[in-house]
Amino acid sequence: MSNLIYLRPLQISDAQISYQWRNNPEIWKLTGSKPDQHITSEMETAWLAGVLRRTTDKRFAICLKETNQYIGNIHLENIELSQAQYGGLFIGEPSYWSKGIGTQASALLIDYAFETLQVEKLYGFVRKEHSASRRMLEKGGFDAVEQSAAWVKISMERTAWLSQKTRKEVATSQ
Numbered sequence: 001m002s003n004l005i006y007l008r009p010l011q012i013s014d015a016q017i018s019y020q021w022r023n024n025p026e027i028w029k030l031t032g033s034k035p036d037q038h039i040t041s042e043m044e045t046a047w048l049a050g051v052l053r054r055t056t057d058k059r060f061a062i063c064l065k066e067t068n069q070y071i072g073n074i075h076l077e078n079i080e081l082s083q084a085q086y087g088g089l090f091i092g093e094p095s096y097w098s099k100g101i102g103t104q105a106s107a108l109l110i111d112y113a114f115e116t117l118q119v120e121k122l123y124g125f126v127r128k129e130h131s132a133s134r135r136m137l138e139k140g141g142f143d144a145v146e147q148s149a150a151w152v153k154i155s156m157e158r159t160a161w162l163s164q165k166t167r168k169e170v171a172t173s174q
Contacts, residue, residue: 021092
């Protein structure tokens with residue numbers, strides 16, 4: 001399946017859309033935290049301005065290729081020389097849930113981390129009860145390495161990603 005989406009750097013102007021997503025309780029059911037108050041456009045703009053200043057994060061908008069519509073977010077956090085944290089993904093537009101877009105966005109972010117940033121390791125955390133997200137990440141090459149009562153820690157080494165990428169390239173060329 002070809003990619004229906006692309007990633008672009010998140011922009012302050014995206015807050016005019018994303019603040020609406022932050023007020024949708026369905027989006028926050030399985031995330032690590034949720035707002036404890038109604039989020040206004042001004043609050044989202046201020047929050048986004050703050051996170052975009054972080055030099056150890058890379059935040060991206062998930063956009064549809066066909067229309068350029070902004071439909072979600074994905075990001076890396078705690079980027080260091082040798083590793084980065086897969087910080088999270090969400091599709092804010094419910095009409096695009098369960099359509100494989102999260103898988104595509106995740107693959108693009110993983111490629112960015114290993115190809116562009118040249119990190120050696122990616123790691124992240126998935127809520128234990130969010131089995132669909134965990135399956136998506138494991139299918140994408142992450143391994144579960146630790147578990148707590150609420151969370152599963154996942155990890156992927158650059159060497160494993162390169163091996164997986166080579167296998168896919170060989171399979172598509174035959």
